[in-house]
Amino acid sequence: MKAPWSLLRYRTQYYEAVIKGMLKSVNVPLERLHFIRGADYELTEKYSIDVYRLMAIASVHDARKAGAEVVKQVSNPLVSGLLYPLLQALDEIHLGVDAQFGGVDQRKIFMLAEKYLPHLGHKKCVHLMNPMVPGLSGTKMSSSEADSKIDLLDDAQSVERKLSSAICAPGVSADQGNGVLAFLKYVVFPLTKLESGLLIPGHSRPYHDYNSLEADYLSGHVDCDALKHAVVKCLNSRMDVIRADFNTPEMAHLVEQAYPSSEANGLSNAPGWFAALRDTIWRLLTAYLPFISSGVENLSVDSNEPTNGSSSGIPEKLSALEEQLAPIGDRSSLLSALREEFPDADDQLTACVRHVDRLRCLWSVTPTGLPHLGHSIPLRKLARLSQFDGVHIVILVNNVAAHLRGSCSWDLVIPRGEFCRAVLSALFIALGGRREQFTCLLGTDFQCSGDYMLEFYRLVSLVPESDCAAASDCPTSVAEQQEDDTSTNDPPSDGGSARCALGQLLMPCTDLVDTVYLRAHVRLASADRVRKRCLFEKGFLSKLTSQPAPVHLSHPLLSSLQVDSTGTGSSGTSVTVFQPMRSCPPASRTECPAAAQALAILAEDCSLPLVEPPAPGAEKTVLQGLKRRLKRAFCQPGNVAVNPVLELYRYVVLPDVSVAAPLIIPRSEKNGGPLHICSPDGAVDCASRWVALQTAFAQEILHPGDLKPAVELALSPANPEGVASRLLGALPPWPQLMQLLDAAFPQPVKQTTGKGKTKGKKGTNSGDGDAVCNGRSTAKGDAARQQTTEDTVDPNRLEIRVGRIITAKKHPDADSLYVEEVDFGPTLGHRIVISGLAGLYPLELLQGRCGAFVMNLKPVRMRGLESQMPTVFIQSTSGCFPGVVPIRTEFMSSVFRVASMKLSDRNCIYN
Known part of the structure; x- marks a missing residue:
């Protein structure tokens, strides 16, 4: 509907009057009839949360099929046609009804409700359907075809004319x-008294049931003109009641307000008689909001019109905060800094800085996992901009988007956002940002409010599916899904779980609403995201708001530490492909089968999380896995085109090196001593030093074996000038930080091996939005879950015992190994142990000494001899070598924990 919000209110009043008139005409009492506007509940926070939860689990395929019979089918439909079935399904829950009534064209929406609502924790409702009345012209009854329907306010002559020309x-x-x-069949006979029956002109006996009349018509005993006359007489007698109700100046004025004469001629847009009786009642009760229609480009909201939805107040709070900031002072210096940080900035940035007193810069991040070191690149740029007066830095931790991506369940949305907010805020301060010019928001702070959701509903009524798909990260294209939809009328066996979720498809819409709602002047993102945003905003920003388009600036991304894939380039040569560094949940907190757990560990090793769950016994600090991950990182000698370690030095280490200090790569004397990196012209700026460093690595003067330790030293928390030490000082106290982390990424719940079954199909989601497995419980599945539980890192699962070494000798086939016979007492007896202490501990000192040994590791063969366990510690002696750090051990008689039965020597606990 091309209508402002106020016009929709008039149409709501019109529908209410029409429905009352129709029910009155068929003698239905109105005492228990209640009218509810969609805006009375569809803009509330509770309803909006359910919208997000349902969008996260419903596939585009299922949403399209559900609306196939009620949404206008065109070549490039609007995404509102996908969202509408979901909203209608939620309406029955939030209206608190026991049954929903609709035509048979609603059956697929009812099926969608029965499929997905139980996963949100809602009950199933009863669904009642009535048949549809075909149009008078032989096709479907349509509002756009005047002669196919009977208008509610048609006069008696118009009704007779339309029926006389109807196809029969x-x-x-x-x-x-x-x-x-x-x-x-569906209108006249249900209103006819059974006793008197229906009298057809030209026939003496009345008809008491429809089947007899239809049989006589099909056999030729009743002609079509007689049938039309009977229908005209019945309809006009009922419609006289409605005409009388609208034959007043007040009703005439309401009709003119709801359907202005310039828009409708004779109320041609009003629904037909029986279609109105069925559709109008339901559409009003379920808030047939304006975003369902296809032509809504001129839809606008009057700010004076109430929405009955809560307002977050975030835009007002941001404006109030900026009022307390000093305005932009030195615009030239600010523009110079912007051009240094963003060389690709155009003249739009210059115009923006010169026309605003306070510049609001927005950067949004989706907390799909742990914040990583790659986030320091945009935050470092923003921290520098915050040094200028009048620049307000706003970070949006879009935790709602994380749920739409399927990265976390709804009950973890707020804890996940709070943890990421704490870490990213500390990183911003550690990089030199000004706290008073910085605001960090969560998506849940405003994305569930009524004013935000109204903007979202308005936007989806404008955007075609193809545009949304082009700007989104949806893995399955809409075109492919449309091809799949035409191939079969039945949904796939997996319920569409393998396809793009509707929430992912609609994320460009929420992203644009974020820009408008937060009134950003500048937005930062990766180059690919900037390209997609600009393309999307070009088509739809002007239809949503009159405010100027924001300036989009791009920042580089750190590459993944390891090779993602190897392909073949256009010239036939091998090409190494690296994905950007991504946030991933901690592998130790991921509940999944053993095979998926291995993939989670690999994904974790490709990133450098700033804060992660500490390993048992590990130091409580930031960047805990730095050394291990750098050691495994891809760093090919001489390769400067694809080198994640070199990128780390460029974007993270090099900006922290003072221009007054020389750039030195530590190196052992054996490898030539410290390497001084100097540019040929003696320049000491960051760009010149980077070129010199890149040249040294390309010429293999700088080796990966020297570069990796240099990066590790620079990023170590022990380095007081590094970003890690500053981050550690800016973070909350460690116990409080671990509480936030445990809430955001809770420990997996140990699953029992019971035989209970879980409802739901594989790939669907549970009530809180989590993926649930196939309900069939098998021994294989139970074993996999048990294996996942046994992989938990817990030192108590090691069985460590003290034994006395009886004899020790060198391995006959290996000079670096000792063969030891160890006595563990009368119960366990003697065991053979092969240790790698040769060269580290004197052989003659092992005789008679005590040691600590892991008893429950599987035996392994080492150079032809079987070692039944490894040596952990040797008793301290005065003659020990510095290569071994001994401790004192004594015999223990009490058992204070239960160890695992048998562990592999490759188990992560022992390592």
């Missing part, structure tokens, strides 16, 4: 598309 083919029944017979 001989031998065609109501079920076969005869509109006149359908009126008799």
Whole structure:
């Protein structure tokens, strides 16, 4: 509907009057009839949360099929047609009804409700359906085709004219598309008294049931003109009641307000008689909001019109905060800094800085996992901009988007956002940002409010699916899904779980609403994201708001530490492909089968999380896995085109090196001593030093074996000038930080091996939005879950015992190994242990000494001899070598924990 919000209110009043008139005409009492506007509840926070939860689990395929019979089918439909079935399904829950009534064209929406609502924790409702009345012209009754329907306020002559020209083919029944017979079957006979029956002109006896009349018509005993006359007489007698109600100046004025004469001629947009009785009641009760129609480009909201939805107040709070900031002072210096940080900035940035007193810069991040070192690149740029007066830095931790991506369940959305907010805020301060010019928001702070959701609903009524798909990260293209939809009428066996979720498809819409709602002047993102945003905003920003388009600036991304894939380039040569460094949840907190757990560990090793769950016994600090991950990182000698370690030095280490200090790569004397990196012209700026460093690595003067330790030293928390030490000082106290982390990434719940079954299909989601497995519980699945539980890192699962070494000798086939016979007492007896202490501990000192040994590791063969366990510690002696750090051990008689039965020597606990 091309209508402002105020016009929609008039149409709501019109529908209410029409419905009352129709029910009155069929003698239905109105005492228990209640009208509810969609805006009374569809803009509330509770309803909006359910919208997000349902969008996260419903596939585009299922949403399209659900609306196939009620949404206008065009070549490039609007995404509102996908969202509408979900909203109608949620309406029955939030209205608190026991049953929902609709035509048979609603059946797929009812099926969608029965499929997905239980996963949100809602009950199933009863669904009642009535048949549809075909149009008078032989096709579907349509508002756009005047002669196919009977308008509610048609006069008696118009009704007679339309029915007289209606198609009523001989031998065609109501079920076969005869509109006149359908009126008799579904409208006239239900209103006819059984005692008196229906008298057809030209026939002496009345008809008491429809089947007899249809049989006589199909056999030729009743002609079509007689049927049309009977329908005209019945309809006009009922419609006289409605005409009388609207034959007042007040009702005439309401009709003019709801459907202005310039827009409608004779109320041609009003629904037909029986279609109105069915559709109008339901559409009003379920808030047939304006975003369902296809042509809504001129839809606008009057700010004086109430929405009955809560307002977050975030825009006002941001404006109030900026009022307390000093305005932009030195614009030239600010523009110079912007051009240094963003060389690709155009003249739009210059115009923006010169026309605003306070510059609001927005950077958004989706907390799909742990914040990583790659986030320091945009935050470092923003921290520098915050040094200028009048620049307000706003970080949006979009935790709602994380749920739409399927990265976390709804009950973890806020804890995940709070943890990421704490870490990213500390990183911003550690990089030199000004706290008073910095605001960090969560998506849940405003994305569930009524004013935000109204903007979202308005936008989806403008955007075609193809545009949304082009700007989104949806893995399955809409075109492919449309091809799949035409191949079969039945949904796939997996319920569409392998396809793009509707929430992912609609994320460009929420992203644009974020820009408008937060009134950003500048937005930062990666180059690919900037390209997609600009493309999307070009088509739809002007239709949503009159405020100027924001300036989009791009920042580089750190590459993944390890090779993602190897392909073949256009020239036939091998090409190494690296994905950007991504946030991933901690592998130790991921509940999944053993195979998926291995993939989670690999994904974790490709990133450098700033804060992660500490390993048992590890130091409580930031960047805990730095050394291990750098050691495994891809760093090919001489390769400067694809080198994640070199990128780390460029974007993270090098900006922290003072221009007054020389750039030195530590190196052992054996490898030539410290390497001084100097540019040929003696320049000491960051760009010149980077070129010199890149040249040294390309010429293999700088080796990966020297570069990796240099990066590790620079990023170590022990380095007081590094970003890690500053981050550690800016973070909350460690116990408080670990509480936030445990809430954001809770420990996996140990699963029992019971035989209970879980409802739901593989790939679907549970009530809180989590993925649930196939309900069939098998021994294999139970074993996999048990294996996942046993992989938990817990030192108590090691069985460590003290034994006395009886004899020790060198391995006959290996000079670096000792063969030891160890006595563990009368219960366990003697065991053979092969240790790698040769060269580290004197052989003659092992005789008679005590040691600590891991008893429950699987035996392994080492150079032809079987070692039944490894040596952990040797008793301290005065003659020990510095290569071994001994401790004192004593015999223990008490057992204070239960160890695992048997562990592999490759188990992560022992390592």
